[in-house]
């Protein structure tokens with residue numbers, strides 16, 4: 001026991017001396033430039049009331065789901081919703097997981113087998129990396145958005161080969177060239193899997209649908225905790241893929257199903273997404289306004305999405321800048337290493353449809369002053 005405690009103390013001390021010690025902070029009343037609530041669904045009282053109405057109409061008084069989907073936790077209501085969401089995204093089928101983390105871990109730990117190959121962009125989300133680590137497949141990464149690097153790895157691939165990218169990268173906010181990656185995928189008989197967590201919202205159905213290439217993408221991961229303002233996720237793909245995951249994805253099989261509250265919230269949020277043209281337009285306008293307000297763009301990562309990052313390249317600098325912004329009234333957070341590679345520490349600004357023009361102008365003015373100081 002003593003040794004275990006000493007180990008913990010040592011690891012925490014290491015984090016502190018690297019300036020990367022993490023702490024939880026309670027909610028605040030600052031102007032939101034931090035959350036993933038891109039379209040304002042999580043804060044929408046209209047959505048909340050509609051969810052309440054939906055739950056009132058539900059015949060059972062069921063708080064918890066009472067079991068895993070394969071035992072007592074499955075509802076026809078959930079399966080109907082899965083079908084409805086899959087249709088919305090032009091997919092044959094889909095399977096809900098309790099979170100995006102669970103979806104990626106379940107998919108990547110169960111599908112690629114020993115002798116197969118997983119090739120990921122170096123910046124894919126931790127949940128993809130963790131899932132791939134749990135598989136027995138060969139794993140390669142290629143430099144961020146580097147198609148030559150991807151092709152070099154494809155030449156080395158053995159067995160079934162899965163290429164994994166995000167349509168909007170969570171920490172950089174940029175977009176890969178999906179069409180070019182599809183050409184390579186097809187040239188080497190691989191299967192492309194796209195995590196669309198941050199693209200749903202800005203592109204209602206995701207970027208894969210926006211590009212009209214849904215039939216060429218093997219699977220997509222969509223999450224409900226970001227623009228949908230709820231919680232949970234879904235893997236979109238063929239009926240066979242859905243059945244495979246029900247049989248082999250351990251993060252689906254060995255966990256209690258989401259409660260009916262959660263499923264109803266997702267259902268009603270999807271109805272709202274279909275009707276969200278104004279919020280999407282407001283978000284797009286705010287992205288343009290923010291980008292045009294930054295004077296020195298040399299540290300601004302190239303991004304047309306709601307995620308905008310200013311590189312500060314050091315944990316302390318990033319933390320100090322975030323703290324100054326917070327004192328000015330903005331909820332902007334620093335993203336530190338090891339969440340991002342060392343030397344790429346940054347301020348990560350999340351824009352929303354509900355941020356006002358004044359808020360964005362004041363933020364860019366403050367950022368300009370900060371980066372000039």
Ligand SMILES: Cc1ncc(COP(=O)(O)O)c(C=O)c1O
Nearest residue numbers: 099100101125170195197223225
């Ligand atoms: C690209 C990406 N995939 C998956 C996830 C995990 O989703 P969830 O938060 O629903 O677990 C995230 C969350 O940050 C993400 O950014």
